[in-house]
Amino acid sequence: MLDSPETPLKALIRNRRPGHSLDAPFYVSPEIFAADMELIFGRHWIYVGVEPDVPEPGDAMTVDIGRYSVIVVRDDDMGIQAFHNVCRHRGARILHDEKTTVGNIVCRYHAWTYDLSGALIHAEHMGADFDRTCHGLKRVHVRSLQGLIFLCLAEEPPEDFDEMAREMGPYIAPHDIANTKIAFESDIIEQGNWKLAMENNRECYHCAGNHPELTVPLFAYGFGFAPDEMDEQDRAQAERYACLVRDSHADWEGSGLPSREIERLDSRITGFRTERLPLDGAGEAHTLDTKRASRKLLGQFTRANHGALSFWTQPNSWHHFMSDHIVTFCVMPVDAGTTRVRTKWLVHKDAVEGVDYDLANLTEVWSATNAQDSALVGYAQQGARSPAYEPGRYSPHTEFLVEKFCRWYVGRMAAHLGR
Structure with a gap:
């Protein structure tokens, strides 16, 4: 499908209507799904987890990305290594196993043994001319x-990770992920693309x-709104929210917390x-x-009312950082x-369940939201x-970031297909 000059996928990409949802094959076609796995998940930086997944030397996790399985392991020098x-x-x-602890990495079949740097250190009966280093x-x-x-599965990964890290590092660093632990994790299998x-x-x-x-801790005006549909009271409330964001950014940044929006979607x-929002x-x-x-705040935080920092990455993650806890999402x-x-x-790694935090209270909002979103994605699928489906128009006021996701996706597919 990817080799002909004008494949159905290339035609769909060329004819994509900006400001509208994608054509149905992008959501239902097995052939386009295979292209997604090759061109998007096979060639871009994919978020897969957090360093507390592998906190100590020898701690390992396996990550499945399509047909690939990857080992992520903490080495003896506390570095992170990844291998097929x-x-x-x-x-x-x-x-x-999805999570395990190993001294060395040992294949169960014939006991070939690798150290935590990936080097082959033991392989019996291979002959005198066998070179383990290869x-x-x-x-x-x-x-x-x-x-x-x-992780990036490509031989040559995108070179702009360092740029993202340079810009995002100061935003994330105050939350000190290295000194956190995973209090809970859950998987939902959504019936949608x-x-x-x-x-x-x-x-x-x-x-x-x-x-x-979810809407309890969020301000309604953070959802987006249509200025031409607002009455005088609505406009006044929207202006108060805008002032709150400006004042909060000034306060937080004065305390050493970068907060203003960076948008590179x-x-x-x-x-x-x-962006950090109140x-x-x-x-x-x-x-x-x-x-x-x-009760235990993260990093050097001394007060809890610093709002929530959101961080999104293409193609597969979003994250919410607060003064006391972090919630990460991997698609x-x-x-x-x-x-x-x-x-x-x-x-915080020293927080004790039942003493410093109640697990139900910690997870209640996003557990409910995930279940609700799963149902909505299923309806969309x-x-x-x-046969009656046709691409619908996005709201320019509340769905402009959806358009940016689709524009990124279509642009990356076109670049790889040589449009």
């Missing part, structure tokens, strides 16, 4: 952005009618966006009472109509399968 989960002997999968595990590019782990899961995240047009828990190969009520956390969920495609969304809640 394929033995260099006869190709058996080596690690089978048979180490195949490396996968891995980078940590202040504790957020990204991965792009629908991402599009749903990139707007809050749907929030007021579908997310009663469709202008970079490694697209991203960030929260409603007590202004402390994504909880039903809007107060912090953990992984399963097939054309199925997507896994993994959520992790991080608290059902609609995309219908």
